[in-house]
């Protein structure tokens with residue numbers, strides 16, 4: 001290892017993710033560094049979102065904000081970055097429009113549009129294009145000084161493909177569906193290309209200091225079971241298979257891997273066989289039923305309270321935590337407490353604190 005970071009004082013997340021028996025479930029939440037925090041707006045100022053991602057000092061400051069605010073309650077940091085840095089590295093332009101979300105001025109139209117051919121044939125120099133992510137990770141590890149592990153991540157091929165053809169958020173997924181149902185072979189070539197960039201990006205994040213990696217398939221639930229099997233799962237499996245090999249080539253130790261196929265509740269059983277240590281799930285899944293589907297496989301679950309419960313009363317938060325604990329927390333292993341998706345703007349940070357405190361209280365042995 002070329003880095004010499006301080007040893008971890010809290011490695012609960014890593015032990016749990018490897019499937020070990022632990023004293024209590026580790027906890028963190030997706031998008032924990034974000035717009036619900038007043039200090040986020042203060043530190044970000046008028047900077048553009050991607051400008052923050054590209055500035056290691058700013059990205060590390062934002063990553064640390066929830067760790068500092070929720071010290072003693074939070075068991076992980078997740079690097080402040082975005083899944084859309086991969087399309088950028090592949091040569092596409094992506095902007096973050098205030099209050100609207102991501103926007104690609106020139107999304108991929110069809111296989112004959114010229115851009116598709118260029119993206120597919122392009123030789124992506126991931127280390128050079130995304131060097132700023134690795135710099136931010138290394139600086140964040142230094143600043144964390146072993147307080148909690150640092151999570152690296154990427155978007156899943158299917159979810160990134162959707163953004164690259166839609167050009168932004170969508171309700172209809174008309175372009176994505178046009179591509180997979182009109183040009184399935186061309187779509188698969190692009191999905192495979194994205195998957196290879198994902199492997200490289202995750203490996204370089206580990207090299208820079210990431211201690212667990214997570215693949216966000218935020219749009220998995222837009223596919224039905226058969227299409228998910230065809231257009232998402234093979235590429236998720238490819239990442240899980242290739243990443244450990246790539247790490248070995250680089251002389252690095254394996255790290256736990258998490259997959260989050262949001263909305264694909266019907267695919268939970270096969271998601272447990274994709275080669276990941278941890279499977280994340282949203283609130284469409286009943287915890288006890290999920291545990292039943294898992295059976296005796298050594299897979300760890302992550303999730304899954306409705307983030308919207310944090311807009312509710314304390315009693316509602318307690319009830320949501322009780323449901324998770326009752327279903328997921330069996331035999332002191334197999335669960336990383338989280339929300340079922342990212343925390344949303346407008347949530348009172350004290351409600352998140354209460355959510356964490358309730359997990360502590362209700363899992364104390």
Ligand code: CP3
Nearest residue numbers: 030031032033034078079080081082083101102216218342
């Ligand atoms: O704290 C963390 O979780 C780490 C940082 C993180 C961000 N994006 C920061 C961010 C992570 C892990 C992501 C992943 C991401 N980005 C996903 C997968 C997770 C999910 O939510 O499904 C997706 C789909 C994206 C793409 C993306 N980035 C969208 C759709 C948006 C706009 C929607 C929104 O919530 O504003 C973003 C912007 C974004 N990424 C923000 C943050 C903190 C908000 C930027 C701002 O307005 O200041």
